Amino acid sequence: MTSWTELQTSLAKTGYIASDDLATALHIAVTLGRPLLLEGAAGVGKTEVARALATVNETQLIRLQCYEGLDASQAIYEWNYQRQLLSIRAASEAGETGAAVEARIFSEDYLLERPLLRAIRQEKAPVLLIDEIDRADEEFEAYLLEVLSEFQITIPELGTISATTRPLVILTANGTRDLSDALRRRCIYAHVEYPDRQTELAILASRCPGVEAQLGLQIVGFVQKLREEELEKVPGIAEMLDFAAALAGLGIKDLTADPTVLQACLATLLKTQADRAAIPTEIAQRIAGKAA
């Protein structure tokens, strides 16, 4: 049995730096075959966990993006109606009988797999990412619970389809609404925080190897300080990487050197009008000066 530190190391090799909490939770979820529920602010790398895990396990990632009004035909399966119609027409011209036609058009050839069904029918257990589960309706949450405990899906025309392999399930939530206790209880839970300075430096180094150490320190320091300001949308890790890429692309060596360029690059970090107004040039300079 591998330990969670090994998992942490192999995740790091794919470019994902996981905290101890997250690595342990992930390891336990994988070993026990339980779904993992990840909560945390937007932009802390919840979705990225699934991608990294799929890379580590050398398997595919199947993603289901949740939204209000998500229903069975989008999440589980749908019949290919156009093909069915064509087939019926062809059959009636060929003089085929009704029962034979029905058996054919409700066979697997005419079934369109959606993420949940696809995930349980893979040769090799995939990583199933159910993104932003809190956006889906409560009914869907309840249905999901059933799928996650039985790993089988019933299609009236076709019968019950059992899982060939059990996918590794990762659910993410932004905390916009409370999830049901039942769902929480089924899952291993981890809360993903904004990374600390060291971790963020490591992430920057692994994702943008071109950025020099001195500038890297400044960038991370600047973003970490910026997160302490009162902002509407706190910049996440992806924003930090964009910021670093922007600075590197402009050939900047020192954050404090050119206030106008820094202000222009803030476009990658601050995404609302109010936040832009909250950090004018002087404040940006002061934060950059402190971060250096």
Added chain:
Amino acid sequence: MSKVTRFAAADPGPAARVSGFMAHLRDHGFRLGVAETETALRALSCVNPIVPSDARLALKSVCAGSVEEIAQFDLLFDAFWMAEGRVRQKVMPTKQAKAPEKSKTSRMDESQSIKGQGTIHTPEDGNDGTETYAEATGKLVASKASNLMKKDLRELVSAEDIRGAELVAIRLGNALRHRRSRRRKAARKGTQLDLRRTMRHSLSTGGEPLRLAKRRRPERPLKIVALCDVSGSMMNYARPFLAFLAGLMRADDASDAYLFHTRLVRITNALRDDDPLRALNRITLLADGFGGGSKIGATLQQFTNGYARNFVDGRSVVIILSDGYDSDTSEVMGAALTNLKRRNCKIVWLNPLKGWQGYEPVAKGMATAFPHLDVFAAATTLNDLADLEHILARL
């Protein structure tokens, strides 16, 4: 006292210790069942349980289910496993705890904690004093302003008027009823084709889709959860408000009603009594402490952490009938409403005082609550209640 563990003398084995830990967590408000104990043991077998930090991380990922619980977990873990748990210390740090003094021996510690309990009671008593004071001012203001009112709800005491209030309540209930779902369902008439059923029908006509099946967005009822303040300052409004609640309850079976003053009482079943007046009497019996002080923040907190978990979801409207005079600090109410709001419900606050001329929600409790509310409206006269129909329909 041994410094190492408090179960060293007769150790019943790791399984019992872990279930002891689960019981310890449960005592502190974690919602864990037997299945979690099993998962916890299996999770421990995935890591190296000899290393405390590993065991901590493993148990945390299984037992904690929310940000709040994660924040609590480390302290509880230390208290149980790291022998910092002189049991007393853990029990003490509730909201009322004084700054803990470091004690030399466990006996000292115990005696202090007993003393501590004594002092907890005294401020409670003091609180009661301030409550009465708060009520007194509330009543005083109320009686002053009542002269300005044309028709106050407190004049509605006769059975017919209660029935009138009920009619309004039923209308309000109906106004709240309809909220379109975004999911589509099969229906006789609708805007969208239901291809799946159309296909099925077409089989009988040789593939010719003669009968078109339709789908539409069904209307989902909103569930009403009403909380009525019956503290001293609200006494004048209590009866009509209860009639109003009774109307709401009878209008549909899914709704829910509660009373609160210093405690929270669920009155849903009592209000479903066929005879409205008998229902009111049953409630009066249920609500021991009727007309006493008010702890809005604490009772709302209790509601959010208790009943709300089962009865409030994204399709609920929580109606709070209260004047907002709270003897708790306003932070408690703010936190309670923030948590309640996270259940994705709508919150409507009906305040009898708002009907007065020049009323501003300046009472500290009301001011804290204000940003969390979807609707803040007056409920002093029947006309006010009837006007609510339009406001609530927009929710």
